[in-house]
Amino acid sequence: MTRATTSARPPGRPRSGLNAVVFAATLSTVHELGYARATVDRIAAAAGVAKTTIYRRWPSKGELIVDCLLDAFGPVPLEGTSRAELMSSAVHWIAAKIGEPGVGDAFAGVFSDAVSDPVLREILSARLQDPYRLALQDALGEPENRVLFFIDVVVGTLLHRMGMTGEPMVDADVAALVEMVVSRFADDGGPT
Amino acid sequence: MTRATTSARPPGRPRSGLNAVVFAATLSTVHELGYARATVDRIAAAAGVAKTTIYRRWPSKGELIVDCLLDAFGPVPLEGTSRAELMSSAVHWIAAKIGEPGVGDAFAGVFSDAVSDPVLREILSARLQDPYRLALQDALGEPENRVLFFIDVVVGTLLHRMGMTGEPMVDADVAALVEMVVSRFADDGGPT
DNA sequence: AAGTATCGATACTAAAGGTAGCGTAATAAG
């Protein structure tokens, strides 16, 4: 390394602190217009920023959305002592996040794009899913494949409801989802 | 009605029977290139048909995909006498269909498009989901909201796995999914 | 003052969904 690892601000004009502005503009634009019509031009206009500035910071629309979701989600609050409490809090947390304006649409939209874009799929898996998967593995003491199955069920169900109805899942159904996964994962029954 | 309901072929040149060819070309193109790069131009070329012919029969790419999936799925085979057997057969059936080449990609892709296209979402819900929902309500004797939740869980989980990994769910995890929904729906516990 | 990197603005390319128009082919009716 020719440069210190965590010091020595790089030369040139520093970036202005507008990531938060762009994230807010992204979510509100997606919320108002839907994912496909939330074009990068419109997001830039809503943020009061040039489109080229956005492409200077994020290499693609998909990565912008992923960063935006990472910012919106933050770390998973794993509260509770029993496995049932931990899982319940995680499901309620992600359900509430997906219900926030623009978040569910953005999540479903970027997920859809990733279906036919292996590069974006890898980014989604590594940057958005893996941190939460590892946190859950650690907190629950479950192997990777069981946690991946847990995420498939919870996130898949919530996104399917959002995609088919345009509305987030109501509390009663979220409670049913919690009951189902807790009763499935609380015991020792499991495949493989 | 000025015309008999099921006779009197309409005037003009009849359509040639190439729906099946287009459906096969659609699935194979989606399988090879993914949903987004399976453009209507490419599908038409693979089918040996002009693009304008496709747009003469289907008003949009989304509706072509929906018809293609309807053709690929066919009616749900509800086998078994107990509710557990009925649900198990339904889950295994849809999991196998989604695992067929191109079907899962096409399903996830059109689902994604529907997220930001209310017209397509309505078509997807009415033409693809409702027939199976009604059949399940009838066979299981469950109310609409419970069957919708069942579909959210099963299809959402399978599509999430497909979307995140690019591969259909392995048999062991499908079996776990069956166990989970059966144990959830076999008893009388339920919200609302 | 020199160097470097960011920002805004304009213009541009390429891909893809979807449309219009035209000549031709297939079928039914007169």
Add this chain to the structure above:
DNA sequence: CTTATTACGCTACCTTTAGTATCGATACTT
């Protein structure tokens, strides 16, 4: 056989959108 009607293939076109290139101006370090 002629006419009306509709489907097909073909070419050209329009529109939207992701992403790129360039340029002058600006902010900050040395």
